[in-house]
Amino acid sequence: MLLIWIALNGFSGLLVGTMAALAGAALGAWLAPEEPYPWRPLRWLAFAGFFLWESFKGGFDVALRALKPTLPIEPDFHQHAIALPPGKPTTLLISFISLLPGTLSVRLDQSGTELIVHSLVPETMASVDRLEHELSRVFEHARSNS
Structure with missing residues (x-):
């Protein structure tokens, strides 16, 4: 801010x-009602760099697809299994997914472990996986499926 x-x-x-x-x-x-997570300023700086780069790449791709209609778009809904713990890490994941160009968080199931993500092309789901991996580093939690 x-x-x-x-x-x-x-x-x-x-x-x-x-x-x-x-x-x-x-x-x-x-x-905040959840347990506090350790503050790692250098990891947050690295995450900010990662997020800016992913936003730039995704924004460029979306703009290119808008300007060149021959490029394919395949809008679809995908299920994403969340490996982060509940609370702040999961909330940030859901929020940041919607900020990445070409992706949008749609619905979180009641257990808080499955997220429906809308994407313009299937390749954008790789950025969701990278985003979750980077957040797991920030919060020092290993992904359960890595």
Whole structure:
């Protein structure tokens, strides 16, 4: 959020933006009902780089398909077995899937282990697998199916 603040306002009022970001993070951590996960800033930075790269690749692919109608699209729903633990890791996975171009989280089953994902082309499901793997590294949880 602080980076968004800087992008929108520049460095003007950076102290206010920093205080708001810290207050929001502290409030979110205090209100979270789940067990806390260890904070690994370097892993989050690596994840941010991964996510930006995947977003760029996916956005380029979607734009190319929109501009060149001869490229195939095969919209479909796919089941994705979630290997992350419930709580924050799973919530972030579901949220980030919808932010990646060409994918959208549709429905989580009641057990919280199966997610329906809509994709423009089947190849985008590989980015969902990579996303889950990267989140498992951030939260230091090994995937059960790796």
